[in-house]
Amino acid sequence: MINISSLMTRKKRTMNKSELIAKAWEAREKAYCPYSQYKVGAALIGINGKVYTGCNIENASFGMTVCAERSAIFKMVSDGCLKFKALAVVSADDGDGAPCLACRQVMTEFCESWDTPVYSAGPNSVYEHPMKEICPLPFVAFEKDKD
Numbered sequence: 001m002i003n004i005s006s007l008m009t010r011k012k013r014t015m016n017k018s019e020l021i022a023k024a025w026e027a028r029e030k031a032y033c034p035y036s037q038y039k040v041g042a043a044l045i046g047i048n049g050k051v052y053t054g055c056n057i058e059n060a061s062f063g064m065t066v067c068a069e070r071s072a073i074f075k076m077v078s079d080g081c082l083k084f085k086a087l088a089v090v091s092a093d094d095g096d097g098a099p100c101l102a103c104r105q106v107m108t109e110f111c112e113s114w115d116t117p118v119y120s121a122g123p124n125s126v127y128e129h130p131m132k133e134i135c136p137l138p139f140v141a142f143e144k145d146k147d
């Protein structure tokens with residue numbers, strides 16, 4: 001017996017910008033920030049199609065704190081995916097809450113291309129920048145196959 005549904009090709013749906021930002025807001029609720037009370041959430045889409053989320057995780061030794069963007073990227077990498085095709089970061093700020101420079105360096109390592117979009121959002125704003133604008137002169141240890 002043939003299962004008709006197995007013959008149908010399922011088109012893989014890609015998460016849109018608003019949905020990705022909504023995932024970042026959900027992740028923000030898990031922020032561990034007893035020192036700053038500044039919650040940040042992030043969500044990214046790996047080139048494998050999966051969504052990875054992260055939140056800021058503070059530490060009494062402040063230098064050990066990890067930002068939301070990096071915690072999402074580390075989840076992706078530990079899952080075996082090495083590139084993301086979009087990343088969203090959210091906070092309560094309506095200014096351009098763009099990623100810090102440490103995160104930008106890590107994003108440089110794992111973004112799919114220099115055109116990979118980065119969304120930074122507050123409750124009433126969304127900014128969108130390609131990686132090449134956020135990190136115009138990245139440190140790269142070796143030539144990568146980015147455009």
Ligand SMILES: [Zn+2]
Nearest residue numbers: 067099100103
């Ligand atoms: Zn950061």
